[in-house]
Amino acid sequence: MNEDITNIDYRQIMEFSLDPLIIHTNLQIIDVNHVAERFFRATKENIIGASPLDIFQETSKVAIEKRIQSAYQQPAKVIEETIFRMDGTLVEVELYCHPVQIGNTKAIQTYVKDITERKESEKKQKEILKEINDLSATLVPILKGIAVLPLIGSIDEDRARQLLENVPEKVKNQDVEYLIIDFSGIYTLDSIVAEYLFKITNVLSLLGVRSIITGLRPQLALAALQLDYKIESLSTMSTVKDALYSLGINQK
Missing domain, CATH: 3.30.450.20 (PAS domain)
Incomplete structure (x- = not known):
């Protein structure tokens, strides 16, 4: 040596x-x-x-x-x-x-x-996040041609992007004609994420699917206005129940 x-x-x-x-x-x-x-x-x-x-x-x-x-x-x-x-x-x-x-x-x-160990932990976290994101893009069928997309919890840019990528494909596979996008489980939303979410309605429209937005809180509506989205051009209802009623489904 x-x-x-x-x-x-x-x-x-x-x-x-x-x-x-x-x-x-x-x-x-x-x-x-x-x-x-x-x-x-x-x-x-x-x-x-x-x-x-x-x-x-x-x-x-x-x-x-x-x-x-x-x-x-x-x-x-x-x-x-x-x-x-x-x-x-x-x-x-x-x-x-x-x-x-x-x-x-x-x-x-x-x-x-x-x-x-760190890489294994990161891999597990990614797998868990993927499962969560897959669940968050789950369409809940109500009747033939009608489904609800419940948005729950915190949505970051990655999750919003996955929603934009996955939802149209699931809508097509499930033969959905009317999709109720329920925002009532979302409390905060930054402008980038809001843009992704509102783009979903545009994409669905091109596929011939009518979107109805429900549970839109005042601050979320404000985020849409800041992005130059015209709320009046969107089909909005207070609740999922109201949206179903507008589609001719009476719930007792």
Whole structure:
């Protein structure tokens, strides 16, 4: 091992790190901390001397080599990559590297952070959100050709966009002629989301489907006016019951 690396103070700093650290120069690893040994499932002796490019997939190596070379001048941005451990298993990590001066050697210090759990959590959250969004675009059939789309809870831009994409297809598949879009479960709405929601009525109109908006609160009506939507051009009712009555359905 390079005797400069055996400097006690520097070794202590490396070992204090909770994340794996790799020190390399000229595409050759010259030191790692104990956390890196455990992470890569190999001894220091097996890691030192190897190329830092060895842990990367072939499709990433060219870009990573350029990144390493530029890091001699200034710290590189944090990136996410899938890399190999020494036993061949793949792991998703966050990488950050910056130049260091060790004695007379100019090297790169790379931090490797395991983000497997975070990625799994993000994946589960996306799956849950997708399920919620799918449910939020559920059309409730009332009678043949008539359905209700109840909008409930907080609607962000992503959810509004999905509604705009999914509702017309569901309306077509369910042979809906009249769709009651009920806003009574929505309390706040920003202008971007409001624009998506009101666009649904335009799209449905092109499909020959008549939309009836119910439960439109004063602040939501104001949002529509700010978007230059003419409320009077929309078919609106106070409640779903009123909308059904207007379609000739009497509820006792």
